[in-house]
């Protein structure tokens with residue numbers, strides 16, 4: 368799975384949002400499905416862990432999302448993920464090789480096939496296009512508050528907003544999702560990666576002995592969605608030589624069972640980086656190719 372393909376999947380999501388006329392948040396995947404004459408239904412899942420599925424029939428395309436999904440944000444993400452299997456180049460063909468139906472587990476879970484990960488990145492780009500995401504982040508304080516603002520504007524879950532925010536934050540920011548004393552995954556913004564020579568966090572790495580680790584030792588903190596703010600140093604999480612102080616904002620993700628940690632600093636959030644320009648050039652250079660796709 369190349370990083371390039373993931374980026375292209377995300378950009379395709381952004382492009383579909385714009386093609387269907389969404390120039391402001393929130394982007395509505397239900398409306399896009401309707402405009403494409405795709406029938407969307409809620410159904411009780413007949414497979415464990417299934418978030419939704421897409422069906423390619425002779426008489427049309429249908430999307431089903433699981434009724435057990437209570438969060439509106441995750442429903443929207445699920446429908447956007449299924450739209451990814453419809454819009455991404457090669458996905459319908461790949462699915463139809465085995466059956467006219469594909470069952471999904473949306474939401475950046477580990478150990479997925481490549482089309483699942485690509486569909487997640489598509490969904491992320493569709494619901495939170497780069498320009499609109501950066502605008503939402505500019506309109507709020509640095510860190511967790513910015514992510515909460517983005518999740519509200521984009522009508523997504525806090526977790527998917529956090530991942531997207533870390534990908535395109537205009538300032539140094541890292542987000543870490545953890546459970547117990549282990550890291551589930553972590554994302555850093557481009558300018559965060561440049562702070563020092565850092566190591567990447569991997570699934571299963573032990574959490575450093577910071578406020579997040581003590582937060583996780585109390586089950587109640589996670590289930591009651593408690594939120595606290597501590598302070599930490601860059602090197603405690605990522606190694607490196609420099610002494611850089613960071614805010615460590617922590618929030619329990621409720622029944623999801625995980626904890627979200629946001630690492631950022633007002634002091635580091637000075638000049639916006641040049642990420643946007645590169646990104647726009649890349650979108651422009653790929654647009655003709657997309658236009659001939661589905």
Ligand SMILES: [Zn+2]
Pocket residue numbers: 448449452469470471472473482483486
């Ligand atoms: Zn899928």
